[in-house]
Amino acid sequence: MSRIPIYELRRMGVSQEDIEIAQKTQEAQRRTGSPVQSIGVIVGAVQQRARHNPNLPVDLSDRAMRKRGTYDQAALLADQAALQEKSPERAMMARQASKTLKELSAAQQLEYDFFGGGNVSIAFQYQDAVTERLFEAAKTPAQAKEALSILWTICRYLGWQTYECTKTAADLCELTRTKPPHMADALKLLEQVGAIHRVKRGRTKIITVTPEGAFRGKVSAHAQTVERYRLGVIEGGKSED
Numbered sequence: 001m002s003r004i005p006i007y008e009l010r011r012m013g014v015s016q017e018d019i020e021i022a023q024k025t026q027e028a029q030r031r032t033g034s035p036v037q038s039i040g041v042i043v044g045a046v047q048q049r050a051r052h053n054p055n056l057p058v059d060l061s062d063r064a065m066r067k068r069g070t071y072d073q074a075a076l077l078a079d080q081a082a083l084q085e086k087s088p089e090r091a092m093m094a095r096q097a098s099k100t101l102k103e104l105s106a107a108q109q110l111e112y113d114f115f116g117g118g119n120v121s122i123a124f125q126y127q128d129a130v131t132e133r134l135f136e137a138a139k140t141p142a143q144a145k146e147a148l149s150i151l152w153t154i155c156r157y158l159g160w161q162t163y164e165c166t167k168t169a170a171d172l173c174e175l176t177r178t179k180p181p182h183m184a185d186a187l188k189l190l191e192q193v194g195a196i197h198r199v200k201r202g203r204t205k206i207i208t209v210t211p212e213g214a215f216r217g218k219v220s221a222h223a224q225t226v227e228r229y230r231l232g233v234i235e236g237g238k239s240e241d
Helices: 006-011 016-032 062-066 070-084 088-107 123-137 141-156 169-176 180-192 219-235
Strands: 197-201 204-208
Touching: 006 016, 070 088, 123 141, 123 180, 141 169, 141 180, 169 180, 169 204, 180 197, 197 219
Parallel strands: none
Antiparallel strands: 197 204
């Protein structure tokens, strides 16, 4: 089934911004007379099934697969294999395997590991690692301290259940009383040590923080947020130097 209620999409970790963009896409499809896709299909939460036969496998194109994590890809393949199985018993086993893979996907988290210490998902460990790297990479202790101050302001203004800071570089200048050239240097330094990533969205540069280091939202939505971060920022984002 390709149609999912909006409240369910939000629970799956789809942002309000993505939902609004999908709604605008639907309006454009209606204006042009094109087939109107569901919001779930547009945001990549579900796959569109063939219209002439709902039991046919979905299109497993490279583009569609890249939107999914490793376990989600395996789960999708298992689901499609179940659709093609002639044996009901084997089809049931394939669906059970798909369910297990989806559970693994929801539990999968990003590694944030500066020094080979394993999966570092506690905020204090993130702070310690970033602090140590900043003092090693900065030209002066004062520059490192300024970057740290700006980082905690970035973390203070993370959006709800997201990894994105709601403030732009210009906003941060005003909040921290920092001159634009100093802000540019601090953000570059923070990105250099892996504390943040910056990605382009239209003409805006969005500042993001790994959810493993700083997360503002429900714990139950953390895994989905981490997966969105991996797909949208680590693999799909355009880093800004």
